[in-house]
Amino acid sequence: MSAWEHFLRTFFNAEVMAKYLPDILRGTVVTVELAALIVVSGIGAGLLLALIRSLAIRPVNWLIIFVVDLFRSLPPLVIIVLVYFGLPSTGISASAFVSTWLSLALVLMAFAEEIFWAGITSVARGQWEAARSTGLSFGQTLIHVVLPQALRLTVAPLTNRTIAITKGTALGTVVALHEILGMASSAVSNSYNPSPLMMGAAAYLVLFLPVVVAARWIESRFAWKR
């Protein structure tokens, strides 16, 4: 057997791959569900916080800034471990799925708030004043004048950040979540063959590569005009 054949039989073993394909696929479903939940709840919560911040209520804004700073400075893995191993001590027990979702959604919320807020403040003060003086209410000004301009600016940075955080679903493995990496790792130790890991890697590429390529396009389409 040549070295090449040996390599193929080790890393791309058809038998092992066929056996563990269903596991990897089930893991992929978990990853996709988790990623979708994180994106929707994280970005939604981030936008909500940015809108509340625009009301300019001092103590509330301090709280928002603190929460955002907190989740920007803590490593996501530390948050996941803390939620998963810490919460049971308070009597609330969160599953690996809920812990990972909650942690990454909070992280995305923090980054999204920061980006949305930067977008909102980038709209010149004069536009607010002009819109208000035509008789629009605060809410109308926000929705019809400020947000359409602000959101355009946020698309590119938000896309990049969202991809980076959503990839973090793999961190769930550390708290025994059965997503792609978790499934692949246990298959490797069961079969004593690295082929499932190669399948897992391929699954991540199939999921995320199209998003990254789309992000590249979005970046050039919504680029900040200097």
Place this chain on the structure above:
Amino acid sequence: MEEIVQSFFNAEIARAAMPIVLAGLLNTVLLSLLVVPLGVIGGLILALLAQVKSPAVRWPLMGWVDFFRAFPPLVLLILLFAGLPFAGLELGGFACVAIAFFLNTGAYYGEILRAGIESIPRGQVEAARSTGLSGMQTMTWVVLPQAVRNVLPDLLSNTLEVVKLTSLGSVVAVPELLFQARQAQSVTYNPTPIVMAAVIYFLILWPVVRLLSRLENRALAGRG
């Protein structure tokens, strides 16, 4: 309330775990001092390669960068740590972290530095060359210093992410902050050491986050 204090802020356990957690902090600092320069060097190589306008360089380079932007760093790390031994190459957690960071964060630093280099007007290069500087000298003394300054907030932001990412080392038994805290937690059956690790991360990185948020706001305010 009492119970929460007992489990998350247990003074006795905190005192016992302190030396273990601090040893982890030292390793996190050392690890960061290794992987940040590694990532910057990887990024610089990519950014300089991106200046070659030939499609034979451009397309593979774009593929390389997109690959590592799509690939979760933890998967890359596990692939090196658990996969390579099957090819007869046992590297150990520390070396795997170094390689994974060189590849992964290099791709991110590369995109940032490329954008920085491209922000310098062509005329500057031509002017520098016409004074007799070589291409290499122009890049080192004229283009790069300005390029780095133009993308400083992005470089800083990425560096923050890289430092946070060193916590992945815990998965492959590198005794950094999170790993040490989890060791202490599993011995004491109490999450206080993990809270300690979180507090340490926050105290060290919060000033960086504050600075970044100011820089970013200033950058955006100038556009609009």
